[in-house]
Amino acid sequence: MHEELPTAEVERQRDLYGALAQEVRELIDATIRSTVDGEDVEQARAAIAEATARLRKEQIPASFGVRFNSDGTSRPWGNAVVGLRNAVAPPLTIENDPAGRAWSSFHLGAAYEGPPGLVHGGVSALLLDQLLGEAAAAGGKPGMTGTLTLRYRRGTPLGDLRGEAWIDRVEGVKTIVKGHLADADGPTVEAEGIFILPKWARPDFDKHAENKAGRSGAPSRFE
Amino acid sequence: MHEELPTAEVERQRDLYGALAQEVRELIDATIRSTVDGEDVEQARAAIAEATARLRKEQIPASFGVRFNSDGTSRPWGNAVVGLRNAVAPPLTIENDPAGRAWSSFHLGAAYEGPPGLVHGGVSALLLDQLLGEAAAAGGKPGMTGTLTLRYRRGTPLGDLRGEAWIDRVEGVKTIVKGHLADADGPTVEAEGIFILPKWARPDFDKHAENKAGRSGAPSRFE
Numbered sequence: 278m279h280e281e282l283p284t285a286e287v288e289r290q291r292d293l294y295g296a297l298a299q300e301v302r303e304l305i306d307a308t309i310r311s312t313v314d315g316e317d318v319e320q321a322r323a324a325i326a327e328a329t330a331r332l333r334k335e336q337i338p339a340s341f342g343v344r345f346n347s348d349g350t351s352r353p354w355g356n357a358v359v360g361l362r363n364a365v366a367p368p369l370t371i372e373n374d375p376a377g378r379a380w381s382s383f384h385l386g387a388a389y390e391g392p393p394g395l396v397h398g399g400v401s402a403l404l405l406d407q408l409l410g411e412a413a414a415a416g417g418k419p420g421m422t423g424t425l426t427l428r429y430r431r432g433t434p435l436g437d438l439r440g441e442a443w444i445d446r447v448e449g450v451k452t453i454v455k456g457h458l459a460d461a462d463g464p465t466v467e468a469e470g471i472f473i474l475p476k477w478a479r480p481d482f483d484k485h486a487e488n489k490a491g492r493s494g495a496p497s498r499f500e
Numbered sequence: 501m502h503e504e505l506p507t508a509e510v511e512r513q514r515d516l517y518g519a520l521a522q523e524v525r526e527l528i529d530a531t532i533r534s535t536v537d538g539e540d541v542e543q544a545r546a547a548i549a550e551a552t553a554r555l556r557k558e559q560i561p562a563s564f565g566v567r568f569n570s571d572g573t574s575r576p577w578g579n580a581v582v583g584l585r586n587a588v589a590p591p592l593t594i595e596n597d598p599a600g601r602a603w604s605s606f607h608l609g610a611a612y613e614g615p616p617g618l619v620h621g622g623v624s625a626l627l628l629d630q631l632l633g634e635a636a637a638a639g640g641k642p643g644m645t646g647t648l649t650l651r652y653r654r655g656t657p658l659g660d661l662r663g664e665a666w667i668d669r670v671e672g673v674k675t676i677v678k679g680h681l682a683d684a685d686g687p688t689v690e691a692e693g694i695f696i697l698p699k700w701a702r703p704d705f706d707k708h709a710e711n712k713a714g715r716s717g718a719p720s721r722f723e
Binding site: 320327328329331337342393399400403405406 | 516517519520521523524526527528530531532533534535536537538540541543544545547548549550551552554555556557558559560562563564565566577578579580581583585586587588609610611612613614615616617620621622623625626627628629630633644645646647648649650651652655658
C-alpha cells in the first residue's frame with residue numbers, strides 16, 4: 278500500500294504509535310507477572326477496555342500490511358517481529374549490510390517464555406525467520422521462506438540476546454541463508470533457510486502481466 | 501513451581517486473569533489498526549499506563565514458568581503459544597490423545613502478520629513447535645526440541661486456521677513428530693521435529709542425584 282507520507286510525518290507517527298505500542302508491551306508483561314487480585318484486576322481491565330474503545334473509534338478494516346513511503350522506504354509496522362506498532366513483536370531493530378548480513382541485539386522478557394526461564398523454541402524460530410529473510414533481502418536476494426530448519430543446541434535464556442544471519446550461497450532463484458541466536462556464552466539456536474524469489478520478481482517475468490494485477494515495482498522485503 | 505491450589509481456585513484465577521489477558525489482546529489489535537491521532541492516542545496511552553501500574557503493585561520477580569497444581573495438572577499460563585495470561589499467545593487451546601496426536605483450531609488476526617494479509621512464516625513455526633511438542637508429550641514421549649524443519653507450501657492467510665501434529669516414530673530417546681497448519685483449502689506449512697528426552701527423565705538416570713537438585717518427578721511437558 279502506497280501512502281505519500283513525507284519523512285517528517287513518518288517520524289511523527291513512529292514516535293506517537295511507537296510509544297503507544299511500547300506501553301502495551303509493558304502491560305503484556307504486567308498481565309503475566311501480576312499477583313494483584315479481584316478489584317485491582319477488574320479496574321485494570323476497565324482501563325484497558327477504555328483505551329481499546331478510544332483507539333477503535335477509527336481503524337483500518339484489517340491488518341496493517343506493509344506501507345510504502347514516497348521516499349522508497351517502507352513501514353512494516355504491523356509485522357510480528359519488527360513491527361513498531363505491534364506489541365507482540367519485541368520489536369527487533371535489525372541492521373544489515375549489502376553483503377547479505379543482518380543482525381540485531383534485543384531483550385526477551387516473560388512474554389517470550391516456553392520452558393521455565395527459557396525462550397520458547399518457537400519464538401527463536403520466529404525471530405530467526407525474520408533475520409534470515411532480512412539478510413537475503415539486504416544482499417539483493419529477497420524471497421519468501423521455502424524451508425527453515427532450526428537446530429537447538431541448548432536452551433536460550435530469557436534476557437539479553439543477539440541474532441545474526443548471512444547469505445551462505447545463491448543457487449538460481451534460491452538463496453540459502455544461515456544464522457543463529459546467541460547469549461553471552463555463544464550460539465544457542467542455529468538456523469538455515471531457503472528463500473525463493475517469487476515469479477513476479479524474476480528478471481524474465483512478464484512485468485506487463487503483473488502490472489495489470491496491480492503491483493508497481495518489487496518491494497525489497499516480503500515480510 | 502508447586503503451589504497447592506485447589507481446583508476451584510485454579511478455575512477462579514483462570515477466569516479472572518484469562519479475561520484480563522483477552523482484553524489486552526484486543527488492545528494489541530487496536531494499537532496496530534487504529535487511525536486515531538494526537539490527543540486520543542495520548543489518552544489511550546495514559547489509561548494503559550494506569551492499568552500497568554495497578555497490576556505492577558504486586559508481581560512475581562521474573563517470568564511465570566510452569567506451575568503445578570496439587571492434582572497433577574499444570575498452569576503454563578505464561579507460555580508464548582498457549583499461555584492464557586500471555587497476550588502474545590493467541591492463545592491456542594490444544595487437544596490431544598494418548599496415541600500421540602495434538603490439534604487445535606484458532607484464529608490469527610493482525611498481530612500475527614508477516615507478508616501483507618498473511619501469517620508471518622515465523623509465527624507458523626512458533627505454533628507448530630508447540631503443537632509438535634504437545635503431540636510428543638501426549639504420546640508419553642515428552643522432550644526438548646532438538647531440530648525443527650518447516651516447509652512452506654504457500655502463504656497462510658490470516659483468519660481461521662487449524663493445526664495438527666502426530667508422532668511419526670520413536671528412535672531411542674528421539675521422538676520424530678510431524679504436523680502442519682492448514683486453512684480451509686488444506687495444509688499451508690508442514691513441519692517435522694525431533695524431540696529429545698532429557699537425561700534426567702530417562703529411566704536409567706540417577707533420580708537421587710536429580711532429586712538433590714530440587715526436582716520432584718518428571719513433568720509431562722517442557723514448554
